[in-house]
Each structure stands twice: as structure tokens, then as C-alpha cells.
Amino acid sequence: MAYLKSKEEQKLIIEGGKIIGEILEKLAKLCQPGVSAFVIDKEAERMIRKAGGIPAFKGYHSHKNEPPFPSTICACVNEELVHGIATPEKILKDGDIFTIDIGMEWPKATSSKLKVYKVIKSKEKGYFTDTALTVVVGKVPEKTQQLLNVTKKALEIGIGAVKIGGTIADIGKAIENYVKPQGYGIVRDLVGHGVGHAVHEEPRVPNYYDKSLENWIIEPGVVIAIEPMISMGGHKVITADNGWSISMADGSLCGHFEHTVVVTEEGVVVATRRPGEKINNN
Secondary structure, three states, rough: OOOOHHHHHHHHHHHHHHHHHHHHHHHHHOOOOOOOOHHHHHHHHHHHHHHOOOOHHHHHHHOOOOOOOOOOOEEOOOOEEEEOOOOOOEEEEOOEEEEEEEEEEOOEEEEEEEEHOOOOOOOOOOOEEEEEEEEEEEOOOOHHHHHHHHHHHHHHHHHOOOOOOOOOOHHHHHHHHHHHOOOOOOOOOOOEOOOOOOOOOOEEEEOOOHHHHHOOOOOOOOOEOOOEEOOOOOEEEOOOOOOEEEEOOOOOOOOOOOOEEEEEEOOEEOOOOOOOOOOOOO
């Protein structure tokens, strides 16, 4: 099936995921008061290209009449959830929370790389990984930190629900069972997704239980981006006039964490795990 990745493709996705995880960790350290999203974005593009990759989001559009996305990263502050544009005017300040969502196509197709990575020779392109995190800028209230703790833990719970022979529905069910009793909003209009051959592929990976996905069996070769999007308020979102930035409709703070997960015959690999990432299993 088209969405399944071969062992060679899995290997390249895992290698690319390691690189983008390292890049995201470095970008997170730049998120300080007074720094603009534009500066972080330019550094993101520089590091991706230096690593032999291509920004997956810059220039992206889902249909020909849609304006191309102008940034390397999706840069979202406070109530912004996804697809925020990294402008010079978006300057971080103490007490903000800032989400960096970043994707990369790797390795960039060149004649020399194609000799090494024969698996991509036929289509002359690399493989896509996608990852995100929300960081605090300066000091934030305890309730804000708790929102991020819950969102990050929800991601780990979702990853833990990925089992060979299980279903995609298991992932959303596990996340919802953890988040909903705590009173947070689970965004429903935006979900995780397959990734690898393209930025977005089947299947949909919701952060809530969807019975229809009980028929979507997880097997070796499946590669998905799991990305809980959790708010302090409701679940509804609105899109800005620029056609890209999506924020919480009620203006509530929101967190977003994401990893690309590869299902191999040996088990589940979190391809985009950051080197210094602490996993909360409490």
C-alpha cells in the first residue's frame, strides 16, 4: 500500500528525524524575550539547508489557489495554535508561550546523494519528518506550565498507544482519556497525519476517539505524526485574514507537541526525539 514505507525508507526517515530533532532543540534555546520569530525562522532555514535538507513548510500550499506559506517554521504565540507566520514584528516577551512547528525534506536530491540513497532515485526527492514543541519565554504562571505539561504527556501517551496490530483509533482514545478528565479542550478541526512521502498523508490521527479509525490497522511501515493540540478553554478555532494562522476562537492559551513515529518490524521508533528531551512518564 502506498502509505507504507519500505525498510530503506524507514531508515532515511529515522535519520532525517534525528537531524530535525536536533535542530528543534537548538531553536528552542533561542526563544528568549526580545527575540523575533523572524530571527528564529531564518536560523531554522539555515540549519536545515546546512544539514542537506529542504524546509518542508516554506512555499507549501494544499491547492493552487492558496498562497504559499512564507516561513520555514510555523511560529505561534499564546492563543495561536498552528500555521503562524514568522514575521519580524512577532517579538517574544516575558510570559509568552511560543510554539515552533517544523518540517524537513531530507536528503535534498542531488546527483551525488542519489548515488548513495538509491531508494529516492526514482522520484528524486527526500523524505519528510514533522515535529513541534511549545516553550515558555521567561516566566509563566503555574497553570500555563501545567497546560504544557499535560500536552507533552498527552503526546507520550499517544506514542505509547502505537502498537503493531492496534489501530489509529487507539491513539486518539488514549489521548482523550488522559486529557478530557482534566478539563482541557482538545482541538478537533486539526489532527495528526501520515508523513514520509509527503508532508501530509493518510491516515488522519485525531487526538480524540474516532470509531471509523478502528478499521485502520497499524503495521510495520506506517509512519505518522502524532500532535496533541490542547487548550485551556474550548476546542473551536478561527483562521486569520492572512489565510494561514489558526488561533483558539475563545482566545485561550494552547499547547502543541508533535513527533514523527516510525513503526518498524522491531517496534516503534520516535524519529524526531530531541537529544536532551525529558520524557514525562508520571
